[in-house]
Amino acid sequence: MTRSTKRSAKGELVFTSFLFVVGVVVLWDASQLPQLGIADFVGSSTFPSIVGWVLVALAGIQLFSVARGNLGQPEEVEGARIETKVYWKPFLLMLSGLLIFALGVPFIGFPIAATILFTMVVYALKPGKTKLLVVVPIAAATALVTYFGFTLGLQIDLPLWLDLNFGTTEVIVEEDW
Amino acid sequence: MDLSLFLEGFANSLTLTNLGFGLLGAILGTMVGILPGIGPALAIALLFPVTYGLEPQSALIMFCAIYYGAMFGGSTTSILLNTPGESGSVMTAIEGNRMAKTGKAGAALATAAIGSFVAGSIGTGILAFAAPAIADLGLRMTPPDFFALMILAFVTVSSLLGKSISRGLLSLTLGVVIGMVGTDPNSGAPRLSFDLPEAMEGFQTVIVIVSLFAVAEALYIALSGRLEAGKVNKLIGSARMTKAEWGRSWKPWLRGTAVGFPLGVLPAGGSEIPTFLSYTWEKRLSKNKGEFGKGAIEGVAGPEAANNANASGALVPLLALGIPTSGTAAVMLAAFDQFRINAGPMLFVDEPLLVWTLVASLFIANFLLLIINLPLIKMWIQILRVPGPYLFAGILVFAMIGAYSIKYSTFDLLVAIGIGVLGVALRRFGYPITPLIIGAILGPMAEIQFRRSMQLSQGDTSILLSTPFTWATYTLMIIALAWPWIWKFLKPLIVVKEKTRRK
Numbered sequence: 001m002t003r004s005t006k007r008s009a010k011g012e013l014v015f016t017s018f019l020f021v022v023g024v025v026v027l028w029d030a031s032q033l034p035q036l037g038i039a040d041f042v043g044s045s046t047f048p049s050i051v052g053w054v055l056v057a058l059a060g061i062q063l064f065s066v067a068r069g070n071l072g073q074p075e076e077v078e079g080a081r082i083e084t085k086v087y088w089k090p091f092l093l094m095l096s097g098l099l100i101f102a103l104g105v106p107f108i109g110f111p112i113a114a115t116i117l118f119t120m121v122v123y124a125l126k127p128g129k130t131k132l133l134v135v136v137p138i139a140a141a142t143a144l145v146t147y148f149g150f151t152l153g154l155q156i157d158l159p160l161w162l163d164l165n166f167g168t169t170e171v172i173v174e175e176d177w
Numbered sequence: 178m179d180l181s182l183f184l185e186g187f188a189n190s191l192t193l194t195n196l197g198f199g200l201l202g203a204i205l206g207t208m209v210g211i212l213p214g215i216g217p218a219l220a221i222a223l224l225f226p227v228t229y230g231l232e233p234q235s236a237l238i239m240f241c242a243i244y245y246g247a248m249f250g251g252s253t254t255s256i257l258l259n260t261p262g263e264s265g266s267v268m269t270a271i272e273g274n275r276m277a278k279t280g281k282a283g284a285a286l287a288t289a290a291i292g293s294f295v296a297g298s299i300g301t302g303i304l305a306f307a308a309p310a311i312a313d314l315g316l317r318m319t320p321p322d323f324f325a326l327m328i329l330a331f332v333t334v335s336s337l338l339g340k341s342i343s344r345g346l347l348s349l350t351l352g353v354v355i356g357m358v359g360t361d362p363n364s365g366a367p368r369l370s371f372d373l374p375e376a377m378e379g380f381q382t383v384i385v386i387v388s389l390f391a392v393a394e395a396l397y398i399a400l401s402g403r404l405e406a407g408k409v410n411k412l413i414g415s416a417r418m419t420k421a422e423w424g425r426s427w428k429p430w431l432r433g434t435a436v437g438f439p440l441g442v443l444p445a446g447g448s449e450i451p452t453f454l455s456y457t458w459e460k461r462l463s464k465n466k467g468e469f470g471k472g473a474i475e476g477v478a479g480p481e482a483a484n485n486a487n488a489s490g491a492l493v494p495l496l497a498l499g500i501p502t503s504g505t506a507a508v509m510l511a512a513f514d515q516f517r518i519n520a521g522p523m524l525f526v527d528e529p530l531l532v533w534t535l536v537a538s539l540f541i542a543n544f545l546l547l548i549i550n551l552p553l554i555k556m557w558i559q560i561l562r563v564p565g566p567y568l569f570a571g572i573l574v575f576a577m578i579g580a581y582s583i584k585y586s587t588f589d590l591l592v593a594i595g596i597g598v599l600g601v602a603l604r605r606f607g608y609p610i611t612p613l614i615i616g617a618i619l620g621p622m623a624e625i626q627f628r629r630s631m632q633l634s635q636g637d638t639s640i641l642l643s644t645p646f647t648w649a650t651y652t653l654m655i656i657a658l659a660w661p662w663i664w665k666f667l668k669p670l671i672v673v674k675e676k677t678r679r680k
Contacts, residue, residue: 005278008605011605012606015602015606016606017607018602019347019351020374022351022354025369026354026369026478026675029368029369031366032367033361033368034361034364034366040541041293042628042631042636042671044361044363044364044366044368046631047357047624047628048357048368048369051350051353051354051357052553053622054350055347055350055351055354058343058346059347061343062343062344062347063258065343068338069364070338070341071606071607072338072341072605072606072607072608073402073607074604074605074607075397075604075605075607075610077213077214077394077398077604077608078213078214078393078404079213079214079404079557079565080213080214080402080403080404080405080565081402082397082398082401082402083402083405084400084401084404085401086400086401087399087400087401088400090400091182091399091400091601092393093399094260094396094399095396095594098577098597099594100589100591100593101364101577102577102587102591102593102594103587105577105581105587106585106587108580114577114578117570117573118570118571118574119570119576121395121566121569121570121573122566122567122570124395124399124565124566125395125399125404125423125565125566125569126404126565126566127498130353130566138567139570141473142570142571142574146574146575146578150226150578150582151676153184157582157585158578158581158582166431175468
């Protein structure tokens with residue numbers, strides 16, 4: 001076993017354990033559900049309990065299987081070469097772009113948030129060879145075109161600009177679809 | 178099939194709006210088929226917010242056209258680029274790419290497109306006859322029957338896709354768990370929502386799909402991959418065939434359709450198996466066996482037809498029973514749901530005009546696809562020039578709008594990112610994604626059928642095996658579970674037979 005396969009074995013063990021824990025959580029949650037509803041012969045917890053047990057059992061078996069060296073093959077992706085090595089930097093860069101968008105969009109507005117997201121995704125996928133002067137205008141153009149496309153063309157509201165009224169809650173009037 | 182209803186649907190599908198959406202879907206479908214990183218399931222999910230304001234009919238016509246179009250576009254990349262994006266194009270790529278390398282790209286593209294058209298037309302024709310009949314059957318099915326059918330779909334999708342059956346089943350179960358988040362359908366008690374009010378409404382299907390396909394794929398490439406611009410094979414002349422090539426193509430088209438359609442109707446887990454079967458069948462029957470592996474046109478014609486017939490086959494259980502047998506079909510089911518239309522046996526009773534308009538539109542879309550694919554093929558190749566990083570950036574911006582515009586909720590966006598990270602782990606450790614999607618969408622429906630069965634029997638679980646149909650279905654399920662072993666046994670047999678024959 002090389003170092004990288006050892007590390008990926010460890011990773012897979014952690015992930016499989018996570019699935020096992022999810023199963024346990026499902027079982028625990030099912031036990032909290034009310035027992036019998038009206039006209040309900042099996043109770044609310046039956047179905048979730050079955051699913052929970054199946055998950056616990058499958059994950060348990062899989063844990064043993066992984067521990068014995070039966071590792072999963074990374075999925076292949078169209079148009080990309082997948083390596084066994086892991087690059088955390090671009091991954092975290094893209095993840096933070098997504099998080100900035102998610103947390104920021106109500107405050108900094110859609111065009112800015114989308115420009116940041118777009119730029120960070122390009123950087124994450126094309127390390128080293130990207131010029132900020134090229135990417136940002138493209139990102140901003142894309143953001144603006146989608147913004148106006150959605151708000152004007154499709155009547156889907158997106159926040160436009162800085163919203164500094166942190167305290168007030170937004171009121172969204174739902175239109176008839 | 179009621180002819181008058183069909184004609185009414187046909188007339189309805191010829192309105193300018195519906196034709197327009199069919200054409201738009203055909204164009205978008207071809208595009209997503211060609212572009213890497215975006216498949217029909219993701220494309221349809223990304224378009225959900227765009228269709229909020231549309232007539233259900235128009236939106237569904239567009240989605241169906243995208244579904245068919247992606248099959249057309251997929252063959253183009255597998256022939257010209259040798260990067261089969263979807264599992265259904267793997268077989269096409271073997272011979273198609275060889276043909277392209279020897280300067281016969283035009284013939285390969287032509288036989289793929291015309292074969293797709295032939296198979297799609299025949300498949301849609303059978304769909305028009307079979308779906309109402311199956312829907313009739315569906316009306317007589319009891320909740321235990323439906324439950325059995327859903328369990329069968331669960332198991333086949335998890336065991337037939339991917340390399341590891343245990344990972345497939347785990348992915349499916351995880352999907353069912355994701356589908357369970359929200360409230361208990363009977364008592365309304367919060368379930369797996371940990372006192373978060375936003376979680377009590379459950380996870381939106383669009384968010385689950387968009388995050389698993391778009392967010393997860395982009396993050397996965399960032400984590401452990403490098404985008405590569407493939408080398409595009411040269412296309413000399415236009416996409417057309419000589420008389421001899423026509424002669425060699427038409428039988429494989431028909432045989433491919435015969436293999437692909439039934440395996441689409443049965444929950445056989447996608448187009449991997451039918452295209453493989455079609456390829457081996459053609460190889461065995463061919464008079465030019467020596468050409469196989471060097472660019473035999475039969476090896477393109479057969480699998481491509483099988484792939485498309487498979488797509489129309491998958492629409493039969495979707496429309497008639499409301500049961501998706503592929504990831505894209507699951508997303509289509511969610512699309513029906515979005516418009517509060519119940520796919521399934523009642524669809525043919527409640528919305529006959531919609532169904533028949535949809536079927537007629539499929540014929541039209543299929544025809545449009547042939548037209549926009551063959552003469553315009555050179556234009557389509559150009560879109561391969563969009564650099565990958567920008568493409569993914571655009572997809573992610575769209576994905577986030579899709580997730581955000583449902584409820585304007587930051588929580589939804591965080592869920593999308595969370596499920597995206599989960600999707601990265603799944604890909605990294607070889608877990609197939611489709612079972613998870615099917616689990617998340619079909620899981621809640623299976624729970625309802627389970628509850629109904631239990632109410633009918635007043636809690637007696639033996640009702641789950643109360644009809645011959647349930648017995649037959651569970652038997653099929655056991656076969657599906659044992660399939661990897663059966664396949665392991667069969668595959669060498671087919672291949673060995675092949676080798677001995679050649680000698």
